[in-house]
Amino acid sequence: MSSSEYSARHLSVLEGLEAVRKRPGMYIGSTDSRGLMHCLWEIIDNSVDEALSGHGTSIDVILHADASVEVHDKARGVPVDIEPKTGLSGVEVVFTKLHAGGKFGSGSYAASGGLHGVGASVVNALSERLEVEVDRDGKTWAMSFRRGEPGTFDDAQGMSPASPFTPFSSESVLRIVGKVAKGVTGTRVRYWADSQIFTPGASFQTEELANRARQTAFLVPGLTMHISDQRFAETLESSYNYTGGISEFAEYLAPDAAITETWRLTGEGEFTETVPVLGSDGSMALQTVERSCHVDIAIRWGTGYDTTMQSFVNIIATPKGGTHQAGFEQSLLKVIRAQVEANSRKLKAGSDKVEKDDVFAGMTVVITVRLPEPQFEGQTKEVLGTPAVKAIVANVVAKALTQRLTSAKRDDKAQTALLLEKIVSEMKSRISARTHKETQRRKNALETSSLPAKLVDCRSNDVANSELFIVEGDSALGTAKLARHSEFQALLPIRGKILNVQKASVSDMLNNTECASIIQVLGAGSGRSFDLDVARYGKVILMSDADVDGAHIRTLLLTLFFRYMRPLIEAGRVFAAVPPLHRVVVMNPGTKPNETIYTYTEKELASVLAGVAKSGRRYQEPIQRYKGLGEMDADQLALTTMDRQYRTLRRVRVEDAAVADSVFELLMGNDVGPRRDFIIAGSSTLSRDRIDT
Structure with a gap:
């Protein structure tokens, strides 16, 4: 211009x-x-x-x-x-x-x-x-x-x-x-x-x-x-x-199976506010105005321990909360504490007090409030600042939730009982886990007496450099003992297939010998109390057989880590070992030593054999097919799977926790129908030749 x-x-x-x-x-x-x-x-x-x-x-x-x-x-x-x-x-x-x-x-x-x-x-x-x-x-x-x-x-x-x-x-x-x-x-x-x-x-x-x-x-x-x-x-x-509105929204957000139905807590309140008003002459004057705030909350509890909470003001998301969320949290904790205290003898809650994390475990909630001219902190509207909303939301939650929890209807009574039992169980698990965490610290070579007897620990105290191999079976343990580098590689054998923790309760998981041994050896607690900073090993490596049973065991172990020790996966410290499937000995002419080639898939084996034939050489028959880790010599296991210089590790990642959680629920959860549909849908892609018999 x-x-x-x-x-x-x-x-x-x-x-x-x-x-x-x-x-x-x-x-x-x-x-x-x-x-x-x-x-x-x-x-x-x-x-x-x-x-x-x-x-x-x-x-x-x-x-x-x-x-x-x-x-x-x-x-x-x-x-x-x-x-x-x-x-x-x-x-x-x-x-x-x-x-x-x-x-x-x-x-x-x-x-x-x-x-x-x-x-x-x-x-x-x-x-x-x-x-x-x-x-x-x-x-x-x-x-x-x-x-x-x-x-x-x-x-x-x-x-x-x-x-x-x-x-x-x-x-x-x-x-x-x-x-x-x-x-x-x-x-x-x-x-x-x-x-x-x-x-x-x-x-x-x-x-x-x-x-x-x-x-x-x-x-x-x-x-x-x-x-x-x-x-x-x-x-x-x-x-x-x-x-369906926010009830349908809460069901969509929920990551776990339901303990309660989705409850709607609704109500409204009035408050006064002094605001500047533009007059007809263009001047600003302070004026006290009556405001109405409508509250609508959808809440449900599930079997998991993750919390999903989203709050909105006039459909604008407030990811950093504000007065509406503060009022909800304050009132929810107060109401639940009152109900637990009222049913203390029945729930065997003792004198311990329920905390916020106990109530929020497995909770999915959508909080919405509607009011004229809300006060946001900044144009990005991430935090609601209107002070009066806190008391209004707290009153609505206290009245509506107390009415639901004390309802005489059969369904409401059954759901309330399950909810209070879960909250008290979370409280007990938190107290138990805190005690466990306080007593579990990195032990040196002279302080391993409290750890499981079957743990074969390493000598180094350097956590970043140490590795824990979780090994399938005692036969593989014997070979792994000879193949490992004892300075920094520890071994923990597990017996067969561990508990499916996706279906089990927290108490069942803690009572399972194999699960408890893994948690005790890592020394960082479990669930909400898991503390990555005190984990005893820098890497956790799952070493199972290269067959269907081995894949199943690996999946069960990953389910345990994903549900109760997720920070280890998020930090990239969980790996899967990659043992070979075949050992091909290629015979060289004259005095030249024979060459040993390890292959990891049937396709790779076919490619190697074709290459050997093309070069005019021969290979020893029969080709060794490893059915399990225990069939390997110590030298072979070290060379292919454990030695840092030659091995291949597959890092386990959780790029999208929500997607991963849905896959775990599909494959390992209680709901059989979706899993059956998944298997039927994929059956057409399965070749009989791929079935390992």
């Missing part, structure tokens, strides 16, 4: 938005992918607020191949008439003026997430180009912006942020670009994020977008969220629509 084209009008439009461009982190948190996604949420949330108010039942999000993103709704449409104070159209006010909109007590929105009035204007300021179209009054109205400034683009070469741009010089023009049927309304926003603002690697995250769309569909029953990702060769489409 030349100096002759620059006028006071441009200054008035950009003075607020320039602050956004200079300090974007104040408004969107960061300028990487997280900030880019936050901009998209701002636009989507405007459409969701319309749906919350009963206008529109569908929202479409389109990720275009040219790096732009488009959001459609069929709500009321942004106002197109002139706003009297500024003399600008409603579209221009919403997209160019900070702290402007319909969410400041005007009555347009009883409960909204985007109440700061900066969302659309911030996105506009941080966009190289933004296009908005509004269907309203039988017409389609349109306006274009470049980095927050309204004007027109010459798209003769196609729609692009690089198209020649002419800013409005005297007054803005809201273009009429089409007609729509009477009663048809809605808004379409398409924008290109500004490469001057966002880091080069920033991009829209498809999975995060899908999760947010699914979450919104749960929180607004009846709303359809449709996503179309056109950035790749094949367009990816997904739609989300749920009628």
